[in-house]
Amino acid sequence: xxxxxxxxxxxxxxxxxxxxxxxxxxxxxxxxxxxxxxxxxxxxxxxxxxxxxxxxxxxxxxxxxxxxxxxxxxxxxxxxxxxxxxxxxxxxxxxxxxxxxxxxxxxxxxxxxxxxxxxxxxxxxxxxxxxxxxxxxxxxxxxxxxxxxxxxxxxxxxxxxxxxxxxxxxxxxxxxxxxxxxxxxxxxxxxxxxxxxxxxxxxxxxxxxxxxxxxxxxxxxxxxxxxxxxxxxxxxxxxxxxxxxxxxxxxxxxxxxxxxxxxxxxxxxxxxxxxxxxxxxxxxxxxxxxxxxxxxxxxxxxxxxxxxxxxxxxxxxxxxxxxxxxxxxxxxxxxxxxxxxxxxxxxxxxxxxxxxxxxxxxxxxxxxxxxxxxxxxxxxxxxxxxxxxxxxxxxxxxxxxxxxxxxxxxxxxxxxxxxxxxxxxxxxxxxxxxxxxxxxxxxxxxxxxxxxxxxxxxxxxxxxxxxxxxxxxxxxxx
RNA sequence: GGUCUCGUCGUCUAAUGGUUAGGACUCCAGGUUUUCAUCCUGGCAAUUGCGGGUUCGAGUCCCGCCGAGAUCACCA
Numbered sequence: 001x002x003x004x005x006x007x008x009x010x011x012x013x014x015x016x017x018x019x020x021x022x023x024x025x026x027x028x029x030x031x032x033x034x035x036x037x038x039x040x041x042x043x044x045x046x047x048x049x050x051x052x053x054x055x056x057x058x059x060x061x062x063x064x065x066x067x068x069x070x071x072x073x074x075x076x077x078x079x080x081x082x083x084x085x086x087x088x089x090x091x092x093x094x095x096x097x098x099x100x101x102x103x104x105x106x107x108x109x110x111x112x113x114x115x116x117x118x119x120x121x122x123x124x125x126x127x128x129x130x131x132x133x134x135x136x137x138x139x140x141x142x143x144x145x146x147x148x149x150x151x152x153x154x155x156x157x158x159x160x161x162x163x164x165x166x167x168x169x170x171x172x173x174x175x176x177x178x179x180x181x182x183x184x185x186x187x188x189x190x191x192x193x194x195x196x197x198x199x200x201x202x203x204x205x206x207x208x209x210x211x212x213x214x215x216x217x218x219x220x221x222x223x224x225x226x227x228x229x230x231x232x233x234x235x236x237x238x239x240x241x242x243x244x245x246x247x248x249x250x251x252x253x254x255x256x257x258x259x260x261x262x263x264x265x266x267x268x269x270x271x272x273x274x275x276x277x278x279x280x281x282x283x284x285x286x287x288x289x290x291x292x293x294x295x296x297x298x299x300x301x302x303x304x305x306x307x308x309x310x311x312x313x314x315x316x317x318x319x320x321x322x323x324x325x326x327x328x329x330x331x332x333x334x335x336x337x338x339x340x341x342x343x344x345x346x347x348x349x350x351x352x353x354x355x356x357x358x359x360x361x362x363x364x365x366x367x368x369x370x371x372x373x374x375x376x377x378x379x380x381x382x383x384x385x386x387x388x389x390x391x392x393x394x395x396x397x398x399x400x401x402x403x404x405x406x407x408x409x410x411x412x413x414x415x416x417x418x419x420x421x422x423x424x425x426x427x428x429x430x431x432x433x434x435x436x437x438x439x440x441x442x443x444x445x446x447x448x449x450x451x452x453x454x455x456x457x458x459x460x461x462x463x464x465x466x467x468x469x470x471x472x473x474x475x476x477x478x
Numbered sequence: 479g480g481u482c483u484c485g486u487c488g489u490c491u492a493a494u495g496g497u498u499a500g501g502a503c504u505c506c507a508g509g510u511u512u513u514c515a516u517c518c519u520g521g522c523a524a525u526u527g528c529g530g531g532u533u534c535g536a537g538u539c540c541c542g543c544c545g546a547g548a549u550c551a552c553c554a
Contacts, residue, residue, distance in 0.1 A: 015554055050553055107552065123480050123550075142552050160483070168481055169550075177552040184554045208482055208549040231484080232547080239484095239546045267490095270502095274491065278501050297491085299484050300547075307490065307503045317516075356515040366514095386512085422511085436512035448514025 008040025010199045012066075012073070013188065015047045016058035019250035020065045022303055023203070023233045023242050026268040030230055031201040032071045033269070033291035040198070044073040045191060049080050049181040065251050069261040070284050078195065080187055087182040090190045090220065091143055091175055099219045100175060102137035103144045105129075127172045143176040145186075145216060153211040158199070158228045159296045165211045173212050189213060193222045199293075201228040204300075205241070228293060231272055232300040242303060254308075258331055258360030262319070263312035272297040281314055309358050316357050325350060333364030335371040345370075348458055352450040366446075370459065373467060374445035376474050381441055386434050392475060398438055399472040401428060406456075407465060414457040421453060442471040 012028040014020065035042040044066070046059055066073065094100035103110075103126075110126065117124040127147055137143050152166040175186040182190070192200060207229060217224040232241035235248075242248045254264060265284050275282075275290045282290065316324070325347045336346055349370045356366060368374070381387050381395065390398075405424050409416060425435055436452050443464060449455055456464050 013554090017554080047554065053553065103552085110552090118479095121479070125550095163482080165482060171550090174552055179552080181552095183552070188554090202554095203548095204483070205548055205554090210482095229483090234547085241547075270490065272490090276492075278492080280490095280502060301491090302489060304489050304503070310503055313516085353515090355517090358515090384513090425511085432511045434512080438512085440512060444513095446514090450514090452512065 007196070008035055008038040008198050009043060009196050010035040010040065010201060011043040011045050011192070011195060011197050012071075012201075013045040013047050013191075014062055015050065015053065016055060016062065017050075017053045018055050018058055018244065019061055019252065021242065021244060021248035022251060022254075022268060023248070025065060025069065025251045025264075026233060026271060027201060027203060027230050028066060028071055029069070029265055029268050030228075030273070030291075030296065031199075033287055034199055034201065034228065034293055036288040037291045041074040042071070043075055043195060043197070044077040045195070046077055046079045047184060047187070049177075049184070049187055051081075051179070051181070061252070068252070068255055069265050078191065080191065081181065083187075083191070084180065084182075086194060087176065087187055087190055088180075091182075091186070094145070094175070094219060095137060095143070097219070099146050099148065100137070100143050101131075101134040101146055103142040103174070104131055104135055123168060125171045127170075130172060139176075139180040140178060142174045142178050144172040145175050145212075145219070147172055147215055149215065149218065153214050155210065155214060155227065158226055158293045159231070160207070160229050160298050163207070163210070165208070169208060169211050170215060171212065173209075175216075185209065185212065186216065189216050189220070189222075192225055193220075197225050199226045199228050201230055203230055203241075204232050228296070229298075230296065231298055233271060234300045234302040236303070239300070241300065256361075258357075258362065259308065259312050260315045260319070260327065260360070262315040263308060266315070267308045267311050271301040271303065272299075281311075281318070312359055313357070316354055316360075321347060321351055324354065328360055328363060331360040331363045333368055333371075335368055336364075338371060341371060345458075352454055352458060356448070356450070369444045369446055369449070373463075373470075374443075376471060377445050378474060378478060380445055381438065381475075384437060384441065386437055387441075390434070392478065395438065396472055396475050398428060398430070398435060399442065399468055399475070402435075402439060403465060403468050403472065406461070406468070409461070412457060412461045414453045417453040417456050439468070443467050 010031045012031045014024055014028075032042045034040075046062070048054060048059075063077075091100060110129075113126070113129045114124045126144070130146075135141070147170050150167045150170055152164060154162065154164045157163050173185050174183050176182050188200075191197075210227070214224065234240065235242045235246040240246065251264070255261070262283060265287065266280075266282050269282060269287050269291070270280065273291070273296050275292070276295060319327070325343075328346075328350055332346065336349075349367050350363075353363070353366050357363065387395070402424060405420055409420050421436070421439075425432060428435060440449055440452050440455075443449075443455065443459065459467075
C-alpha cells in the first residue's frame with residue numbers, strides 16, 4: 001500500500017465529445033512525460049458523465065490519436081459511467097457528515113436567483129439561497145456540496161507557483177446531477193483518489209474552480225495530489241485559447257496530411273517547455289529522459305504550423321529508410337502500385353525525394369513521373385528561363401546527342417551517368433544549367449526533381465531513352 | 479462586473495541581480511556544376527507592455543498602471 005503511494009501516477013482524462021485537437025493532445029503528452037520521466041504510470045480515464053454531449057466514436061478516436069503519437073497508457077481505460085456506485089458512496093459520506101444536501105429548486109428557479117443578483121449588481125452564489133430545511137436527498141434531485149469553511153485558500157501549483165483565491169469563488173457546487181451521475185467537479189476528485197493519482201494535469205481553465213475542489217478534498221478528508229496546470233495553446237490570431245470553434249484541426253487531420261508523430265510530439269512538447277539548452281530535436285524517448293515539470297512555462301503559446309512543418313522535415317530526414325517506407329505506404333499515388341513496380345523501387349524513389357518532402361502527402365505529386373510516363377508539355381521547355389533562348393533546332397540537336405551518348409553507355413550507374421553527362425557538356429560546349437535542365441524536364445515534366453544522374457539511374461536506361469526520343473519527336477513535329 | 483492568471487524579436491523561446499538580451503521558425507541575400515529541396519554562411523527583426531522604486535548594476539526583486547486571457551453550468 002505504501003508502495004502504491006510513492007509510485008508516480010498521472011492520468012489523461014478527456015471527454016468523448018468529438019475529435020481531439022492539439023491542445024488536448026499536448027496535455028496528454030505532458031501528462032505522459034511527467035509520469036514516464038519519473039518512472040511512473042500514465043492512466044487513461046474517459047469522462048463520459050455528460051450523456052447529452054456524448055459523441056458516437058469519440059472514445060475510439062481518443063484511443064487512435066494517443067496510439068498514433070505513441071502515448072501508450074497503462075492498465076485498462078477507466079470509464080466514469082461504470083463507477084456510479086463509487087461516487088454515490090462518497091456522496092453518502094458527505095451527506096452523513098452534513099456536508100452535502102439536496103437542491104430542491106428547479107433550474108428555472110435557480111436562474112431567477114441569478115437574475116436577481118445580476119440586477120442588484122451582485123455576484124451570484126447559490127449558497128446565499130441555501131434552503132433552510134432541504135428535503136432528504138434522493139436520485140432525481142441535484143446534490144450540492146455545503147461550503148462550511150468560507151475562507152481564502154492558498155495552494156501550490158507545480159507550474160504556476162503559489163496561488164491564492166478568496167471566498168468569492170467558494171460555492172455550493174453540484175456533486176451529483178439529477179440524473180444520478182456526478183459532475184466533473186466531484187467525479188474527478190473521487191477518481192483521482194481511488195486511482196492513486198499523484199499529479200493532476202489540466203488546463204488553465206480549471207484554475208478559478210480550484211478553491212472549490214480544495215474544500216471537497218478537505219471535506220472528504222483525503223490528501224490532495226500535486227496540481228500541474230498547463231497553459232493554453234492560443235488560437236492563430238488574438239490571444240484566445242485554441243478551440244474547435246476557432247477551427248482547430250483534429251490531430252488526426254495532421255496525421256492524414258503526412259505529419260509524422262515524431263514531429264507532432266516534438267513540436268507539442270516545445271509549446272511551453274524546453275530543456276534549457278539549444279537542442280530542439282527530441283524523440284519521445286529523449287523527451288522522457290529530459291522532461292522536467294519545473295521547466296513548463298506558465299504562459300500560453302501559439303500554435304505555429306510553419307514550425308511544425310519544419311520539424312516534420314527534420315524527422316522525415318532522420319527516420320531510417322525502412323521505417324519511413326512503412327509510414328509512406330498509405331501516401332503513394334495509385335500509379336505507384338502498378339503491377340510492374342516493386343517495393344524496392346518505391347523505396348528507392350522515396351530515398352531520392354525524401355529531402356524534398358515537407359509532408360508525406362507531397363509524395364504522389366512529387367513522384368508520379370517515376371511510375372508512369374509524364375505528359376509532354378513543351379511549354380515547360382519553351383518557357384524555361386534558360387531554355388527559351390535556344391532555338392528548336394538546338395534543342396532537338398542536344399536531345400539527339402544525349403540519346404546517342406546515353407545509348408552507348410553500358411554501365412548504367414549514377415556515377416557513370418554523371419561522367420557521361422559531363423562529357424556531353426564538353427562536347428556541346430554548353431553550361432550545365434542549360435543542358436541538364438533540358439534533360440531533367442524532358443524526363444519528368446515536373447517543376448523540380450532530384451539530382452539528374454540519380455533520377456536517370458533509377459528510371460533505367462530503357463525508360464530514359466524512350467522518354468528522350470518521344471520529346472525529340474514532339475519537338476521536331478512542332 | 480467579481481475572482482484568478484499571464485505579458486522577452488511577427489511566432490516558439492534562453493538568460494544564479496552582472497556580456498553587445500542568445501537560439502530556433504518565418505522572411506531576405508550568398509554558396510554547394512541543372513531545377514526544387516536539403517545543407518552551409520550571413521542579414522533583417524525585442525529601447526524585455528508602460529511608469530516609478532530598491533541596487534554600483536533590473537528582463538530578473540517591490541509598487542502602481544495598462545493590455546490580454548480564463549472563469550463565474552444539473553459542461554468538462
